[in-house]
Amino acid sequence: MKLNLYVLTPKRIIWDCEVKEIILSTNSGQIGVLPNHAPINTAVDMGPLRIRLLNDQWLTAVLWSGFARIVNNEIxxxxxxxxxxxxxxxxxxxxxxxxxxxxxxxxxxxxxxxxAKVALRRARIRVEAVNWIPPSN
Structure with missing residues (x-):
């Protein structure tokens, strides 16, 4: 099973492809999303977005808040x-x-x-994103 992931900003499409799973930062903590996840609408917090591709490779993006809708294997x-x-x-x-x-x-x-604290939080998130070590399969 796979998920269709779309990450959009006002300026561009960041991501548009099929993935195995994601880990998303929300206002109430991180959530993992696998195929057949329960439908959910949630606010997205500043933080990393972990993306597991169909070939099991992990990629990282950084989101600067927003909104996510998960329904019918579409994110x-x-x-x-x-x-x-x-x-x-x-x-x-x-x-x-x-x-x-x-x-x-x-x-x-x-x-x-x-x-200054908001800038510090953004800087920490960016450093975390580039230094993240994906889990071994």
Whole structure:
């Protein structure tokens, strides 16, 4: 059995193919989706999207919030923005994380601190995506 996965943003189609399973970050935690999953509509949180292809290879993408609909072996994710893990430069991601950590420690005022913490969370998610080691089959 397989799933049809569509990941769409306002700018482009990130993913459109058949997959074996996904692991999705939602506002209530991560969920795994296999064929014949119960129908669900859920908010998507900032976080990694793990995609298991039909050849058992795992890929990672990063979603920057959105909405997912899972029904009849079809997964449609409408995201505000997304990046494929393969498009993220590991060195640049690590450098952005270090800058974000420094910005949190020197933030002044509530607004600046909130913005710095969001940037730090995004940076951590990007580093996690490029450093993720898929499970062995």
């Amino acid at each position: 449609i994710i409408l995201g505000n923005d997304a990046e494929l893990g393969s498009d993220i430069d590991p060195e640049e991601a690590q450098q952005a994380l270090e800058i974000a950590e420094a910005n949190v420690s020197r933030a002044e005022g509530t607004k600046e601190l909130v913005e």
